[in-house]
Amino acid sequence: xxxxxxxxxxxxVVWTLLALMMLGLGGYGITxxxxxxxxxxxxxxHKITVNDYARSMRRALQSFSQQMGKQITFxxxxxxGLDRMVLSQxxxxxxxxxxxxxxxxxxxxxxxxxxxxxxxxFRGADGKFDRDAYATYLHEQGETEAEFERGxxxxxxxxxxxxxxxxGVTAPDSLAKRLTEWAAExxxxxxxxxxxxxxxxxxxxxxxxxxxxxxxAHGDAYKKPETRKITYVWLSPDAVVDQVQIDEADLKKAYxxxxxxxxxxxxxxxxxxxxxxxxxxQAARARLDAGKATxxxxxxxxxxxxxxxDLGEKTRDELGxxxxxxxxxxxxxVAGPVDSDLGPALYAVKGIVxxxxxxxxEARGAIKAEMAMDGARRLVSKKSESIQDLLAGGTSLADxxxxxxxxxxxxxxxxxxxxxxxxxxxxxxxxxxxxxxSFPELVPLDDGGVFALQVDAIxxxxxxxxxxxxxxxVADWTADATHKALADHAGELIAAMDNGATLQxxxxxxxxxADFARGGFVADAPAAIGxxxxxxxxxxxxxxxxxGSIYLVSLDAVTPADLDKPELKAxxxxxxxxxxxxxxxDLFDMFTRAVQANVGVDLDSQAIAxxxxxx
Numbered sequence: 001x002x003x004x005x006x007x008x009x010x011x012x013v014v015w016t017l018l019a020l021m022m023l024g025l026g027g028y029g030i031t032x033x034x035x036x037x038x039x040x041x042x043x044x045x046h047k048i049t050v051n052d053y054a055r056s057m058r059r060a061l062q063s064f065s066q067q068m069g070k071q072i073t074f075x076x077x078x079x080x081g082l083d084r085m086v087l088s089q090x091x092x093x094x095x096x097x098x099x100x101x102x103x104x105x106x107x108x109x110x111x112x113x114x115x116x117x118x119x120x121x122f123r124g125a126d127g128k129f130d131r132d133a134y135a136t137y138l139h140e141q142g143e144t145e146a147e148f149e150r151g152x153x154x155x156x157x158x159x160x161x162x163x164x165x166x167x168g169v170t171a172p173d174s175l176a177k178r179l180t181e182w183a184a185e186x187x188x189x190x191x192x193x194x195x196x197x198x199x200x201x202x203x204x205x206x207x208x209x210x211x212x213x214x215x216x217a218h219g220d221a222y223k224k225p226e227t228r229k230i231t232y233v234w235l236s237p238d239a240v241v242d243q244v245q246i247d248e249a250d251l252k253k254a255y256x257x258x259x260x261x262x263x264x265x266x267x268x269x270x271x272x273x274x275x276x277x278x279x280x281x282q283a284a285r286a287r288l289d290a291g292k293a294t295x296x297x298x299x300x301x302x303x304x305x306x307x308x309x310d311l312g313e314k315t316r317d318e319l320g321x322x323x324x325x326x327x328x329x330x331x332x333x334v335a336g337p338v339d340s341d342l343g344p345a346l347y348a349v350k351g352i353v354x355x356x357x358x359x360x361x362e363a364r365g366a367i368k369a370e371m372a373m374d375g376a377r378r379l380v381s382k383k384s385e386s387i388q389d390l391l392a393g394g395t396s397l398a399d400x401x402x403x404x405x406x407x408x409x410x411x412x413x414x415x416x417x418x419x420x421x422x423x424x425x426x427x428x429x430x431x432x433x434x435x436x437x438s439f440p441e442l443v444p445l446d447d448g449g450v451f452a453l454q455v456d457a458i459x460x461x462x463x464x465x466x467x468x469x470x471x472x473x474v475a476d477w478t479a480d481a482t483h484k485a486l487a488d489h490a491g492e493l494i495a496a497m498d499n500g501a502t503l504q505x506x507x508x509x510x511x512x513x514a515d516f517a518r519g520g521f522v523a524d525a526p527a528a529i530g531x532x533x534x535x536x537x538x539x540x541x542x543x544x545x546x547x548g549s550i551y552l553v554s555l556d557a558v559t560p561a562d563l564d565k566p567e568l569k570a571x572x573x574x575x576x577x578x579x580x581x582x583x584x585x586d587l588f589d590m591f592t593r594a595v596q597a598n599v600g601v602d603l604d605s606q607a608i609a610x611x612x613x614x615x
Contacts, residue, residue, distance in 0.1 A: 057074075117129045188515060232410075426443050
């Protein structure tokens with residue numbers, strides 16, 4: 001039973017906690033941000049209220065979270081700069097609203113009322129304005145009617161001013177035309193990749209001195225990476241799977257539980273066309289049967305494409321009322337009209353997916369293997385507890401391997417290692433982080449296995465002996481010498497082409513591309529070729545050294561854009577629209593900045609930080 005003293009102490013604690021909560025929430029209020037400081041800044045005579053900023057920030061957070069498919073915290077939003085974007089937007093709005101007020105631009109009460117009455121979100125089930133829906137929305141947004149209606153009035157004034165500023169803004173026709181012509185020009189060119197057999201004489205084998213010189217100059221290419229000599233113990237599900245016993249009854253239960261995987265009913269690839277009345281559906285079927293229309297024609301008449309009518313693969317049960325009629329068809333065709341959930345409909349069967357059944361005897365082996373592997377993973381997990389205890393007690397890896405039935409192994413691990421345990425990311429990370437002073441720790445693997453390792457020694461990166469890498473050094477020297485010889489040969493060929501020779505007449509294997517568009521793709525060749533031809537005059541030639549190969553390119557012709565073609569007329573219109581939009585954006589930005597410079601912008605960084613802190 002509580003005593004008065006205990007109750008008094010309890011009440012003291014409660015009041016202390018409440019006092020601390022009120023102190024922490026002081027300054028901006030709990031939900032309205034309206035107490036204390038009233039604004040976060042101003043533009044001219046227009047105040048930016050704390051509530052306006054808080055509401056805008058909340059809406060931006062909600063919208064961004066919906067786009068990302070997950071809840072974004074305010075801290076995350078700040079890192080992405082969302083708070084600065086919101087602040088910039090409301091400052092821009094305040095600038096226009098202040099200028100509109102100075103110019104006397106406004107809308108009447110009737111216009112605001114009409115906008116509210118016509119808003120879809122404020123209508124009830126009867127399609128008319130619902131005051132309760134309006135009040136609920138205002139409550140959710142934390143706004144009064146006066147604040148919301150002021151916002152609508154300000155927005156209307158902003159739009160009028162913005163329309164006046166941007167009225168008639170358009171990009172010059174000459175600029176749009178030039179950019180379209182530039183983008184739509186095409187090139188016809190021929191190119192050839194030079195190879196070793198194009199040389200008059202093959203590159204001679206390197207001398208011992210040349211091999212040594214190359215080896216000395218390119219030592220980094222022949223270094224053995226840092227190597228860690230590692231001892232490990234490893235227990236994988238595969239190693240213990242034979243210890244798992246599977247009961248026949250459990251196999252049958254698993255089969256029954258997963259029956260939908262093994263017994264798949266017949267399905268039909270179906271399209272559906274719904275009609276308002278049975279008479280219209282019957283008339284459409286009659287035209288179909290008479291060959292006067294196809295199913296696609298009927299869909300088009302309904303304002304639909306075949307994609308719009310596609311239901312995908314459906315079982316008999318999934319088709320509901322129409323299932324019996326659709327599955328009565330022995331082959332592709334049309335069923336109906338039949339009643340559907342949406343009304344009378346025609347069903348076109350475009351394909352039949354036969355039923356599939358895997359018997360228990362057929363599935364038994366696969367089910368047993370899966371259940372055994374699951375059991376093996378559980379067995380490894382169970383053994384992990386005792387292995388952890390052994391590691392914590394300082395037991396050597398060799399003794400742990402014996403006591404826990406683990407595999408004991410040794411590996412010289414480096415960045416070139418692959419296969420076996422070294423193929424697991426978890427092992428590679430653990431091996432890279434461990435030192436000879438580290439204590440072995442049990443680490444889980446993605447497949448349910450576990451391992452522990454110790455680093456016995458670390459061998460630093462070192463240059464491999466020349467004898468060990470001799471063949472690679474010779475191959476690298478030869479490739480480099482051949483590349484240089486081909487580059488010199490390309491210069492000679494360019495001189496011949498300048499004197500009238502062609503790539504074909506020089507006996508080279510060539511590739512010709514006609515009407516190649518800017519930004520196009522050249523198959524089996526570097527992108528540098530497609531880029532280079534747009535910087536070359538017609539009739540010229542060029543050597544391109546890219547991706548370790550030498551190419552000769554000859555630009556045969558430049559085809560100017562024909563702006564009379566319908567597709568280029570459309571592109572010209574799109575280019576002009578895009579340019580006009582850019583010009584309008586820049587003009588409006590300059591207008592806004594000029595207004596701000598004239599009336600002044602004052603922001604309260606402490607008030608903004610306070611709202612951000614509450615959010």
